[in-house]
Amino acid sequence: MTTAANRFYVVLQHLAFWSAVGALLFILYDVGVNPVAGENIWVHRACGIAIAAGFAVGTLRYVPAIELQPFRRTVLIIDLLYLGYLAMALVRFFQDWDDAGTLIPIEARLGLGAAAVFFRELSARRELSWLRLLNPAQLFLTSFLSIILIGTGLLLLPNASNGQLSLLDALFTSTSAVCVTGLIVVDTGSFFAPFGQFVIAALIQIGGIGIMTVTSYFSYFFKGRASYEDQLLLKDLTYAGKISDVFNSLKRVLLLTFTIELAGIIIIFFTIDSDHFDNLGQQLFFSVFHGISAFCNAGFSTLENNLYEPFVRFNYPLQLTVAALFILGGLGFPITSNFLKFLSYKMKRNLLRLETAYTPWMLNINSRIVLATTVILLAAGTLLFYAFEYNNTLAEHQGAGKWVAAFFGAATPRTAGFNTIDTTALNLNTIMIVFLLMWIGASPGSTGGGIKTTTVAVGALNLMSLAKGKERIEIFRREISPLSVRRAFAIMLLSLIVIGVAVFLIASFDPDKGLLPIAFECFSAYSTVGLSLGITGTMSEQSKIVLIVLMFAGRVGMLTILAALMHRHRHYKYRYPTEDILIN
Secondary structure, three states, X not given: OOHHHHHHHHHHHHHHHHHHHHHHHHHHHHHHHOOOOOHHHHHHHHHHHHHHHHHHHXXXXXXXXXXXXXXXXXXXXXXXXXXXXXXXXXXXOOOOOOOOOOOOOHHHHHHHHHHHHHHHHHHOOHHHHHHHHOOHHHHHHHHHHHXXXXXXXXXXXXXXXXXXXXXXXXXXXXXXXXXXXXXXOOOHHHHEOHHHXXXXXXXXXXXXXXXXXXXXXXXXXXXXXXXXXXXXHHHHHHXXXXXXXXXXXXXXXXXXXXXXXXXXXXXXXXXXXXXXOOOHHHHHHHHHHHHHHHXXXXXXXXXXXXXXXXHHHOOHHHXXXXXXXXXXXXXXXXXXXXXXXXXXXXXXXXXXXXXXXXXXXXXXXXXXXXXXXXXXXXXXXXXXXXXXXXXXXXXXXXXXXXXXXXXXXXXXXXXXXXXOOOHXXXXXXXXXXXXXXXXXXXXXXXXXXXXXXXXXXHHHHHHHHXXXXXXXXXXXXXXXXXXXXXXXXXXXXXXXXXXXXXXXXXXXXXXXXXXXXXXXXXXXXXXXXXOOOOOHHHOOHHHHHHHHHHHHHHXXXXXXXXXXXXXOOOOOOOOXXXXXXXXX
């Protein structure tokens, strides 16, 4: 392009971005601040104009570059489709924008349009190039902190809640949502208004799949390319095996997430009684909220007593659907993707009798370990829960309902956080089992927390190898690398140290709470579970701050925090002589 065209291109970039920023501010003012009567009409009009301006200049920006960069034609078509939709909407410029009778309010439609423009233009901003100076761990921490702070600000808006929400409680709720924990200091359903509940659901979704996954994929989609440096960075964040698989991995993560969530939302919608809702919109929002919360292992619910409410307590199809969602979300995106690929291969080869290339190791070592560990934990946990709680919290259930409740009770401590029984009434031996399940948590690359199933599996395999006098750890005809063993024991040690320090601090700030409830709260926070023995809302401000730090540390991982704070060590070509240390 010529110098004049290049300048025009830059001007259009700025216009598109700031138009999108203005549109978001308009819509946030409308839904979050409660403008005076009649003012919201002008807010809607201004928002519509800003969105249209953003799409218009964004479309014009690509016109001079069509022949030079053909990949942008797809983006141009998308822009034109959006622009046509908005042009039809703006025909009503001088009419009343009040669509209260529709299923999706005008505020929601305008907000989605504004967000689409904003994220597209944000992905093309060169001002964000300074982020490349951060290593993957620092970038991961920065993204989570940014979303937590933005969520805190949104929850403090007047229309977000039905009462006065303090800054600390807003920060606690935002952290719990982004870190997909589920611990609450105020009731989500009654205290937060529809706008506040929508913000919480959005924070859960972003925190579950990761803000870097969303922004990176859409940045690649809209720009059509990514630098080699960007691909190296994303390879570490997405668990991609090769650099060439980075954006395919991102696409699979998003596709799996939204497909499974959509299926769960549809099933939830048809398994709940519509008589408990005032209208179809409330029933739909209930389904969407719990579908997102379940798959992301968040444990948030709009019901006062979570899934222990009378009208869902014995709804076993709903409980099995929610359990399936958080188990799939807890398996991890790489594992789920590999397992679906394995099923597809087996179906084509055995059922459809199609000729396919023989692949002896379709199900990789990570998938085998995760699936085996998950099945063992679910089976053992269900049997123990059923035996210990048969005449206690399971007494109100009958027949197969006892097994469903026991299965749900054994699965939910592994970072899901939903409860269909009274957690405060659990027997002590059951609570000890819950402690262990919470500490283990979900699997790597998932929406859940904990030290992860692979960590426990590697630790157990190492103990068995030592007991047998073996020098190597072998399983499924593969040898586990020494680095994996070192990482596993480092993660276990760090988790116990951090939880121990948190228990000590909270016991100092709230000595009246009792050691067992405090320890339960800390394990739940670090493993991003969300279960509680009922003391979260009554804790002191200092204890809430400890839990906020604990939730954040558990979600991003202590090794990630240490990697972000410490400088990378240079590798030298020499090695010192090896010595054995006396242990045990």
